[in-house]
Amino acid sequence: MISKNLAAASTKPLILTILRGGENYGYQIIQRVKELSGGQLEWADGMLYPVLHKLEKDGFVSTSWKLSDEGRRRKYYQITDLGRKELEKDMKQWMSVHSVMLKLWGNNPAFES
Amino acid sequence: MFNLEKEINKWKKSLRKSQALEDGYIEELESHLRDEIEKEIALGLSAEEAFIKAKTSLGNSEKLAGEYYKSDTKLISGRPPWHEPVWVPSLFYNYFKIAIRNFKRHFGYSMINVGGLAIGFAVCIFIMMYIKFELSYDKHFDDSERIHRVVKDFVFESGTVPDATTPPALGPAILREIPGVENAVRIFPTWGSKFLFKYGDEKFYEENVLRVDTNFFEIFSSIAISGNIESALNNQNAIILTKSSAQKYFGNEDPLNKIISTEFFGNKIDRVVTAVVKDVPSNTHFDYDFLIPMPSRIGEVWGWYNFYTYIKLNENISVKNIENKIIDLFKSNVTDFRNIVYTQNLEDIHLKSHLKWELGNNGDINHVYVFASIALLVIIIAAINYINLATAKSTNRAKEVGIRKVSGAFRFSLIKQFLTESITISLMSLILSLAIVFLLLPYFNILIEKKLSLFTDNVDLLLAMGALSVLIGFAAGIYPAIFLSSFSPVHILKGLKTSGNKLVWLRKGLVTLQFVITVTLIFGTIVITSQLNYIGNFDWGFDKEQVVVIPNADNLNNLDALKNELNKSPFVKSSGFSSGVLGGLNWTTTIRAREREDEIQINFQYVDYDFFNTLGIKIIEGRAFSREFPSDTLNSVILSELAVKELGLSKPWVGKDFILSENQDTTIYGRIIGVAKDFHFTSLKLANKPFAFLMNDDQLSNLFVKIDTKDYNNAISYVGNTWNAFLPDRPFEYYFLDNNLDRLHKADLKFKDVFSIMTMIAIFIGCLGLFALTAFTVEKRTKEIGVRKVLGASAISIVKLLSTELLKTVIAAALIALPLGFYVMNNWLQNFAYKTEISINAFALSITAAVLIALFTISYLAVKASLANPIKSIKYE
Known part of the structure; x- marks a missing residue:
């Protein structure tokens, strides 16, 4: 399992990366995250929505309501230009942390899954 | 039957409770919930199971709302107002x-x-x-639980006298002969006599001087400020000062190795300051300003009861065993030893020991x-x-x-x-x-x-x-x-x-209890006050008013000249000398009648010719000492009435004799020349005791001056000037005899003060409560009072209505409190040999006081309610 703090820190780049591949709605985003992390990353599902709400407020995503095939209203999220820039910044930071860790640990990462 | 739509609606409702969740957010969450439910149903779960699983996976709605709030708020903590701070339980x-x-x-x-x-x-x-x-x-002394004082009860035919003193031989003998005793120290106070101390121009009489064994500090651990206290008493001419007394004589100088000239009963010694210790903590059962070594001339005497003996036991030694060995020690050294010897733990002395001759109050x-x-x-x-x-x-x-x-x-x-x-x-x-x-x-x-x-x-x-x-x-x-x-x-x-019936009863009961307590306290205050008034107005049997006592009048040569000079003044009525002070220290001895075996213990003073006149002691048979009878100075005695009665002598007493002192060789007879009307000279807690007066100019040490004026200042300065003219070497110190007698009951007066203040506070708190409770009931009955007034009730009848109830409560409380108070206070009065009766007035006064206090407390509210405009009262609520 990934610790709570790390999971919280990674939420933003994770969501933005998923949205970079195209607009999406909350339920699908969560399914994608579960799928990608193989269950390593788990929040209470509801906790995603306040984060999305925060991203919208910060201007990283925009939203629009669309009618689904089942006739249900869904809120779709799209990444904005500001969001893309933010994502690039995040990626650089994550990668630099990653490369430092890699140098430190060499090719023998001390973890077992 | 499970209805999914209904459950989802219920769930939505629970989300709406939170102010952070707006409709849009809820709709988005609902759509998520529905997606999840559909997925789970597709996987084969029932609608109910799917709903529960989806709801759980969405998470706690309150936490969710908190997260939304956090993303909206600018507060740093992000704590929504409906959440308690983390440190407070829910x-x-x-x-x-x-x-x-x-x-x-x-x-x-x-x-x-x-x-x-x-x-x-x-x-x-x-x-x-x-x-x-x-x-x-005394708990501040190291190992205080192992330190004990050896005391004894004197046994006489007439009874026992508990007394804290022991002979000087005891301490060394215990240390030498009884195993298990780690240390023993003797304390020898000045017994009311004073040292005259001189350093440079500083010259004072000092009474608070203790003569102690060199190992004093091994039992009474103290803190040295300078000097080495372990060896400080080894020099016979040493003196140890406390910090305050060092300040008094030396100011800011270093007192160590300075010389203080001392004089005691004509004996002059230059003493060297070998140490200064911290002031004796006030929670010590004795006090001293100076310590000097025990004089070496004091031998191992077993019959001289003027010393205090403290012993420190080894660990785990039972004090009972030691007590028995001390009794054996007495028996082997004193023939026909009858006294009862026992020990007191150091920690118990202050509160539990009330022997004769305690070292302190x-x-x-x-x-x-x-x-x-x-x-x-x-x-x-x-x-x-x-x-x-x-x-x-x-x-x-x-x-x-x-x-x-x-x-x-x-x-x-x-x-x-x-x-x-x-x-x-x-x-x-x-x-x-x-x-x-x-x-x-x-x-x-x-x-x-x-x-x-x-x-x-x-x-x-x-x-x-x-x-x-x-x-x-x-x-x-x-x-x-x-x-x-x-x-x-x-x-x-x-x-x-x-229904509030039960409650009304509870409240009445509690108010009654409050009054029981206050009435008891009032009654107690009244009895204590009347007893102390009784003591204050007590006829001691001699003139205690306007008598100046000058205590340092020992070894004077020119007694008569001094008295004559004093008596010349219009301020002075008469003056006389004695060896002791009534209400202070007197000597004691044992006497017996010729034909009887039993001895009686008697207090006595040596006096001069003018003493009886000065103190106004009345002679009921015979005469006072007189210059016209030169033989008065030889074993002529004036006894108190009580003394002749205890001796068993019959009237006429004058001319009879009794055995004043006796040993193997000689018997000295005292001849009665007069009998004094009974007078008191100790605390009124004790029964009166016999007293004797003899003549011996060499033993006189106190000068009594009866003044006859309201102009105390001039009178005192006249006496002082005369004293200084006759005795330039001796500082003039004085006190008033009545103040000295008041000291006997000082603790009781303090007790009265504290008790009555506490009573007043208790009454005040009770009144506060009564006032509030009445205010409340009056408020509740506003309408009722209005209606009564409209129907013709007078203001007075309203006041009556409001106060009768209370009066009943007070009277009921008094009926419980007074017997209780009587029982307790009667017990307290048993402490006094001379006591006032608890009069019917004390009861009446207590009830009256309680009733008045109660009525006064509610009077404002009752009158206000009775005068209120009924129209307003009826409109109330």
């Missing part, structure tokens, strides 16, 4: 808030609660400080008990105020209870709420009481003549008070809490009155 925050709101809404009543309780706590803190101090006596364990009870009673009165007001106001809180219950509060959480409230009030009172204690402590210290400090010595006590106040809050709050939480919401919200 709902307590709300309880606390409601408590504060209630406090503000009923500010008057609340202040009475808090104020009364705060005064009660303050009394409690003061008393606990006093008790703690009293219990701390001891306290009294009974005072500790009495004050502890008063503290408890005051707290009870204050707590009753809280209970009464809380239950009386309960109807005001009923609606709140109803709403809380309807919204799902359990009874237990309501009890928790009301307890939080009462504990909050109690803690607020504690804080206020600390402020009161802080402000009044200097006055309290004056009252009890101690130097107590709240924050340096009594931190543990403050913690105890914190715990106590929580406990009081709990005790006072538990009944109202259980009662209030028992309301049925349906009844309350329908507006039905809950």
Whole structure:
């Protein structure tokens, strides 16, 4: 399992990366995250929505309501230009942390899954 | 049957409770929920299972709302207002808030609660400080539990006299012969005589000088400021000073190795200061300003009871065994030894020892008990105020209870709420009481003549008070809490009155209890005051007013010249000398009648020709000493009436003789030349004792000057000037005889002062509660009073209506309190050999005082209610 703090820190780049591949709605985003992390990353599902709400407020995503095939209203999220820039910044930071860790640990990462 | 749509609606409703969740957010969450449910149903779950699983995976709605709030708010903590701060258990925050709101809404009543309780706590803190101090006596000495004092009861045919003194041979003998005793030290005080100390121009009479064995500090551990106290007493001419006495003689100079010239009974010695020690802590049962080594001339004498013997036992030695060995020691050294020897633990001396010739003024364990009870009673009165007001106001809180219950509060959480409230009030009172204690402590210290400090010595006590106040809050709050939480919401919200009958009875009972306590205290104050008035007006049998005593008049050559010079003044009526002071120290001896074997112990003084005239002691048979009878100086005796009776002599007494002293070789007879009317010379707690007067110019040491003027200042300065003219080497020191006698009952006077102040405080707190309770009932009965007035009731009948009930309560309380008070106070009076009767007036006065206090308390409210305009009263509510 990934610790709570790390999971919280990674939420933003994770969501933005998923949205970079195209607009999406909350339920699908969560399914994608579960799928990608193989269950390593788990929040209470509801906790995603306040984060999305925060991203919208910060201007990283925009939203629009669309009618689904089942006739249900869904809120779709799209990444904005500001969001893309933010994502690039995040990626650089994550990668630099990653490369430092890699140098430190060499090719023998001390973890077992 | 599970209805999915209905459940989803219910779930949505629960989300709407939160102010952070707006409709849009809820719709988005709902769509998520539905997606999840569909997925789970597709995987084969039932609708119900799918709903529960989806709901759980979405997470706790309150937390969710909190997260939304956090993303919206600018607050750093991000704590939504409906969440309690993390450090407060759930709902307590709300309880606390409601408590504060209630406090503000009923500010008057609340202040009475808090104020009364705060005064009660303050009394409690003061008393606990006093008790703690009293219990701390002598515990500051290392190994105090292993240190004991050896004392004995003198046994005479007529009875026993408990006495703290022992002979000088005892200490060394114990140390030499009894195994298990680690150390023994003797203390030899000056017995009222004074050293004359000189250093440079500084010249003082000093009485507080102890002569002690060189190992004094091995038993009474003390802190040296300079010098080496272990060896400081080895030099026979050494002297040890306390810090204050060093300051007095040497100011800022270094006292070490300075020489103080001393003179004692004509014996002049230059003493060298070998050490300075810290002042004797005030919680020590004796006190000294100077220590000097025990004079080497004092041998191993077994019959001279003028020394105090303290022993320190080895660890794990039973003091009982040692006691037996000490008795054996006495028996092997004294023929026909009959006295009862025992020991007292050092820690017990201050409170439990009341022997003759104590080294200092001891306290009294009974005072500790009495004050502890008063503290408890005051707290009870204050707590009753809280209970009464809380239950009386309960109807005001009923609606709140109803709403809380309807919204799902359990009874237990309501009890928790009301307890939080009462504990909050109690803690607020504690804080206020600390402020009161802080402000009044200097006055309290004056009252009890101690130097107590709240924050340096009594931190543990403050913690105890914190715990106590929580406990009081709990005790006072538990009944109202259980009662209030028992309301049925349906009844309350329908507006039905809950039956309050049981409560009215409880309140009446508690108010009665308060009055029982106050009436008992009032009665106690009256009896104590009348006893002390009785003592104040007591006829001692001699003139104690306007008599100046000059104590340093030993070894004078020109007695008559001095007296003549004094008597010349119009201020002075007469003057005379004696060896002792009535009410102070006198010598004692044993005498017996010719034909009888039993000895009686008798106090005696040597006096001069003018003594009887100066003190106004009346002679009922025979005559006083007279210059016309030269043989008066030879074994002529004036006895008190009691003395001739105890000797068993029959009238006429004059001319009879008795055995004044005897040993193997000689018997000296005393010849009675006069019998004095009985007079008193000790505390009135003790029965009167026989007394004898003899003549011997060499032993005279006190000059008595009877002055005859209201102009004390001039009289004293005349006496002083005359004294200084005759005796330029001796500082003029004096005191008044009546002040000296007052000292005998000083502890009782203090007791009276503290007791009556505590009583007044208790009454005040009780009145506060009564006032608030009456205000409340009058408020409740506003309409009733209005209607009565409209129907023709007069203002007076309204006042009567409001006060009869109270009068009944007071009278009922008095009927319980007075027998109780009589029992307790009668016991207290048994401490005195001379006591006033508890008169019927004391009972009447107590009841009257209680009734007047009660009526006065409610008078304002009753009159105000009776004069109110009935139209307004009826419109009320």
